[in-house]
Amino acid sequence: MLSRVATYLGIVGVAAALSSSVACDKAPEAERSASSASADSVVGVFSEREKKLIERLSPLGEPPVDETNAVVGDERAATLGQFLFFDTRLSQNNKISCASCHEPDHGFSVAATLGHGIAGTPRHPPSLLNAAYHHWYNWDGSTDSLWAQAVGPLESPVEMGFTRTGLAHLIYADAELRRAYEAIFGELPDMSDAERFPKEARPVPAEPEHAHDRAWQAMAPEDRQAVNRVLTNVTKAMAAYQTKLVRKDAPFDTFVEGLSEGDEAKMAALSESQKRGLDLFLGKGNCVQCHTGPNFTDGTFHNLGLGPRDWLDKDEGRWDGVTKVSKSEFNATGAYSDKIDGKRGQWIEFLTRTSEDHGQFKTPTLRNVELTAPYMHGGHFETLEEVVRFYSLLDERVQLGHREEMLVPLGLSDQEIDDVVAFLKSLTGEPLPDELTKQPASPVSGAQLANP
Incomplete structure (x- = not known):
């Protein structure tokens, strides 16, 4: 059954997409059988019911505005965030960057089963492509914004192993980083006083004797808040960059245009195998039940019943994620959110944990999935x-x-499996501009460089 998160997300627009997919699920069996193509047939025309479902899957519009992040859309912030995304200085060993687990050449994910930073990560790094469309982040939804998500890897001992005071010191000491930061967020705290601002300090609630936690607790409350503000300003800049990592305008989108316009040339953007796969996706496979809407995800959490793997520990998924996001000082209702009473804040307010959450993980987007x-x-x-x-x-x-x-x-034949896979490959969008896939020459935006 759908989680109660899906029920609440209906408030913010997901319900319309879900209702269309439920209509598919409740279609008479005879109709569903009739609409499912056999391997040796050619699907040239979809039923009116299928056509309506298809048209709800495209086009992919602009990402929703994250009201908790005031610098999304600010090119100065995006440039700073992009520079830092590729900067290995944001790690304990000066070798790991965000791009280490989110490689541009692999759809901003990695080819390995698990990520690897300072050590191995417990899960596979999700793609950052089209991440700006999501409601929850990480596989368990343990954060509720792109900027809050970035905090965890920075300080995780198995990922980047950095500290928030170390980050503030880095920004303060590097002239270009400081210039870029202060042009957007205002003056940094005076990090030259090492007693007030230790080089390595961060909260480690589970280990109160940890040197980083002891250093953090020894700081004055106002100094901790100042460092947290630097931390979240930096991650908001990173989110401003990541919001631009959108790949759309896939062959499927061209096909949908053609279907709506009756344009056979545009409908030829999908092969006959891909059309059969789309028919299966809507009908016999009923994939659209969870992979719905223009980003091909319901944005909620499900337990697929996956079996054990040698490289994985048992993982409670959403069961733990609900608690983490609810208690996080960086969630949408916290002091560092730029809008605490917006939609994201309402999601936190209405969020509860139930027994259904055990072993549930977020439905990923299927756009660009072949990458x-x-x-x-x-x-x-x-x-x-x-x-x-x-x-x-x-x-x-x-x-x-x-x-x-x-x-x-589903009892799919080999041909049907091939057809569904072929359809999934039709969801690969146009490549990103090359300049978005690498570190810029400077954290200072071009406009700032032109007007020093």
């Missing part, structure tokens, strides 16, 4: 064919909680 293997929260499957075959069989043993009740074995 980001392996798949699932633990890199469970190496190929899209393996993913679709899993849904066809559902023959793995559930680890925690129970499998989503809507899931039933």
